[in-house]
Amino acid sequence: MTVQEIADILGLRCVAGGKSLEREVSSGYVSDLLSDVMGNARDSGIWVTSQVHQNVVAVALLLDLAAVVIAGGLEMNDDALAKAKAEGVPVLSTKMSAFEAVGRLYELGVRGDV
Amino acid sequence: MYRKNDNGQAMDPAEVTPCGAARPSSEPVLEMSFEVGHYDFAAAGEAASKIKQVLRKLGMAPDVVRRAAVAAYEAEMNLVIHSVGGSILLHVDTEKVTLVSCDEGPGMPDISLAMKEGYSTAPDEIREMGFGAGMGLPNMKRCSDSFSIESEVGRGTTVTASIRIA
Structure with a gap:
């Protein structure tokens, strides 16, 4: 499933990187600890x-x-948003809590352990 | 910027990294150095990003590029958060990619504690940004084929991580 398809189905709002939404999503990860993500999230x-x-x-x-995916209705900082736009990194925003967002992604077939 | 070797003789400046740690002795295919500033969160990740680009351009395997990028990022964040500032040397030879991160302080009193997963001395405001999980050095070690830390309180820390190319 591509980022675009996921965003459409779950109603995620694209706030940066709109040109790179055709990428296939390999897996999912949820964490607010950056080193945890660095050590464990997967390519794509x-x-x-x-x-x-x-x-x-x-x-x-x-x-x-x-x-x-920025969950909980939070707004990304302006400098972060500018960097995401400049680098073409898709950032999707949602009012859903992180728990809800992950649950919905899982429902769509996105898995953590692949 | 001046260091003596094990025999007490002054080393040629070419043999030392910008902050005084010994350079890998092998003949480099490529060598680059990146300055990293204390608490420079705006630029944090740029050295790792550059290192990743360079390795990709050299045609390294994706797994090697990824492990080097993760190790470089963790080294870079450690310099940003914990050091007075330092540098990362990227040294590529025909067998491996080596990253040498070094700073001039403050140094670590207990390396084995620093290597313990979950242990961190990062202040609260840093933790709130999602750093200081105590996973940086363990992540670096996991990404490396060889890994070492030398540290002296008041002098500084040198972390060396190597990843085999083939």
Whole structure:
């Protein structure tokens, strides 16, 4: 399933990286600890988090993640958003809690352990 | 920037990294150095990102690039959060990618404690950003084929991580 398809079905709002939504999502990860994500998220994964600062974009780039989902209705910081746009990292925003977002992703067939 | 070797002789400046740690002795295919500033969160991740690009351009296997990128990122964040500032040396030879992260302080009093998963000395405001989970050094070690830390309180820390190319 692509980032675009997931965003459409779950009603996620794309706030950055709209040109890179055709990527296939390999897996999912949820954490607010950056080193946890660095150590465990997979290539082309979708990452659900409540962190909203620039380093989120750095982690997504280094791991080649397919997209970042900012849960809980949080707004990403302006500098982070600018960086995500400049680097073409898809950032999707949702009012759903992280728990709900992960549950819905799982329902769509996205798995953590692949 | 000046260091003596084990015999007490002054080493050629070419043999030492920008902050004084010994350089890998092998003939490099490529060598680059990146300065990392204390608490420079805006630029944090840029060194790792550059290292990743360079390794990719060299045609390294995706797994090697990924492990080096993760190790470089953790080294970079450690410099940003914990050191007075330092540098990361990328040294690529025909057998491996080596990252040497070094700083000039404050140094670690207990390396085995620092290596313990979950242990961190990061302050609260850093933890709130999702850092300081106590996973950085263990992540680096996991990504490396060889890994070592030298540290002296008041002098600084050198972390060396190597990843075999083939």
